[in-house]
Amino acid sequence: MSERVAIIGAGPGGLVTARWLLAQGFEPTIFEQGSDVGGQWSGTPGRSGVWPTMHTNTSRVLTAFSDLEHQCDEVYPSNQQILEYLHRYADMFGMTERIHLNTRIDELSREGSGWRIRHRGGAEVFDRAVVASGRFHSPAIPAVPGLDTFAGALGVISTYDYRGPSDFAGRRVLVAGCAVSALEIAADLAILGAARVVVTQRRQRYVLAKFAAGVPSDHRIFTRFGVLANEVLPPAEVDRQLKEIIVEAGGSPEQYGAPAPDPSLFAAGVTLNQGYLPLVAEGRITVRPWMESIADTAVTFADGSTEDVDAIIMGTGFTMSLPFLDDGIRATLDLDDIHLDADRHTFHPDLPGLAFVGMWDQSGGYFVPLELQARWIAYSWGGAVAPTSEAEQRSSVEVYRARRGTPQKTRMNLAAVAFARAAGVEPSLDDWPLLRRALLFGPLAPSCFRLSGPDSMSDAAERFAREAAEFGAVTSEELTERERAYAALIRH
The missing domain is CATH 3.50.50.60 (FAD/NAD(P)-binding domain)
Incomplete structure (x- = not known):
């Protein structure tokens, strides 16, 4: 049985x-x-x-x-x-x-x-x-002095309970956090009718747009090469390489008027978002340091500034x-x-x-x-x-x-x-010489894990080659100059 x-x-x-x-x-x-x-x-x-x-x-x-x-x-x-x-x-x-x-x-x-x-x-x-x-x-809701006394008309919610911008039209909204949901919601509100959007954060992360040169960013940064580099290179070198890719693709937050992040990408963290930084540059989103206290509708931040808001949306993790x-x-x-x-x-x-x-x-x-x-x-x-x-x-x-x-x-x-x-x-790189570049620097598409081993598929190579080349990121077997330099590092 x-x-x-x-x-x-x-x-x-x-x-x-x-x-x-x-x-x-x-x-x-x-x-x-x-x-x-x-x-x-x-x-x-x-x-x-x-x-x-x-x-x-x-x-x-x-x-x-x-x-x-x-x-x-x-x-x-x-x-x-x-x-x-x-x-x-x-x-x-x-x-x-x-x-x-x-x-x-x-x-x-x-x-x-x-x-x-x-x-x-x-x-x-x-x-x-x-x-x-x-x-x-x-949702993880951090302790902020006075949070339980906040008197804004729309109260305090988590990003988990956000259901769209309509309830916040014409309102002053504080979004807490710098992860994906917080920045997505802040951009949503700024574009779709909130009167004022303020983001408060403990630290500024690097922000990577969803597309870089027409290629989905997750195809570029979540690669098999990144795993091998993590295993054989000093952490500082892995940090440098990832930061180089991200800053080259979309710049650094301070260039848009946001706070400067920590020089280390690993210390600062990174968030994927297409529109947040341009909205900061346009003044449609204001960035503040973390909250010090709340009294009635007034929120005081670590730099001494104060904002009166109608709603607080917590995007502070789980x-x-x-x-x-x-x-x-x-x-x-x-x-x-x-x-x-x-x-x-x-x-x-x-x-x-x-x-x-x-x-x-x-x-x-x-x-x-x-x-x-x-x-x-x-x-x-x-x-x-x-x-x-x-x-x-x-x-x-x-x-x-x-x-x-x-x-x-x-x-x-x-x-x-x-x-x-x-x-x-x-899959072993040596077993797939024609797919070597795609397997190293292309997306970790699910098809590449059907090339070999249990439940391998006969059409996996064809499908993976198509998925790797779909956005032009990996269109030939010849390594780029940067890829050759990176590959040389992990070989040594």
């Missing part, structure tokens, strides 16, 4: 994990607390941080799984197009009938060698379980929230608001038969690494690849624990290649 697997969450992570578990002969059942599949992409108020006019900040090529291409032509699809894509994906692999909607999991616990799932319909025991409930559902895990699992994982002890965000040696999907703090797209993580789980449990030994898992957990207290953002390319190697599907 096939082993039964409970999957908590019917977002992209839950769906792609179910697809690959099915391929390995498991019987997955998906539990979703919302009324639709898609997770964040469902757009359901209270269960999704997606607003009606939002588009992806990752390109169509990198916001897809390897078995299904998008039907749209938009480079950055709308949230409705992503939801439609996920419905097609669920239907394509027979997962729709396996999903229990409107079913919130109240508790996940161990029972013998299996896993007990308790929900409003009762309790069930499964052979294995996967937690794919999402990493970005519980905490890890897995309330259904029982105390024993929580203790084993040493779970807190930020950290979850696991081998490459996936397995813990003291919790055999349990896996986590999508629980790293992302920088860049999720779809490609989610699929690779799902394949690693399915292949490890199904026997297509040798599972990681207990000793290796414990060593990986210790490495993660040693990093607690340091910035936890994981770049998309680092996560993707780590999962691909674990799943045995990372």
Whole structure:
């Protein structure tokens, strides 16, 4: 009899994990607390941080799984197009009938060698379980003196609860934060009718436009070369190379009238946004340092300046929230608001038969690494690849624990290649000489992880070559002067 697997969450992570578990002969059942599949992409108020006019900040090529291409032509699809894509994906692999909607999991616990799932319909025991409930559902609201007394007409909300600019027409709005959602919303408000938009931030990040020379920026910065450079070059050199690409593509914030970021890209951070910096340059968005205090409708900032505002929108990140895990699992994982002890965000040696999907703090797209993580789980449990030994898992957990207290953002390319190697599907550059440049400096498209290893596809090379060249970034086998210089660095 096939082993039964409970999957908590019917977002992209839950769906792609179910697809690959099915391929390995498991019987997955998906539990979703919302009324639709898609997770964040469902757009359901209270269960999704997606607003009606939002588009992806990752390109169509990198916001897809390897078995299904998008039907749209938009480079950055709308949230409705992503939801439609996920419905097609669920239907394509027979997962729709396996999903229990409107079913919130109240508790996940161990029972013998299996896993007990308790929900409003009762309790069930499964052979294995996967937690794919999402990493970005519980907004982190920082402590600001007087925040709870703010008297602005529209109050304080999180970006998670933003549903469009209409409520803020003619209003003075303060947006807190410098990550993707904060800058997207600030630009949205400045263009679509707010009377005044002020952004307050602890530090200025570098801001990379969605396009650079007609090429989606995630095709340029999330590459396999970036992974190899991270492994063999000094951090300062990796920092320099990334900063060079980003500043060359769109300049530095101070050139637009925003504060100057830290000279180190790694210290400052980077956010992807197409229109924010030009709006700052036009004076349609004002940038302030972080908030010192709030009194009535007045917000005082660290430089002593004050703004009267009608609304505050907090784009200040998310905490890890897995309330259904029982105390024993929580203790084993040493779970807190930020950290979850696991081998490459996936397995813990003291919790055999349990896996986590999508629980790293992302920088860049999720779809490609989610699929690779799902394949690693399915292949490890199904026997297509040798599972990681207990000793290796414990060593990986210790490495993660040693990093607690340091910035936890994981770049998309680092996560993707780590999962691909674990799943045995990372292509060798030597095996694909005609694709070498694309594999090094092109996008980490999902098709390149179907070139070799389990479930390789006969048309993967043709498809990857097309996707790599689609925007002109990698159109020949000859390396550019910069690429030759970079490649020489990692060879030595």
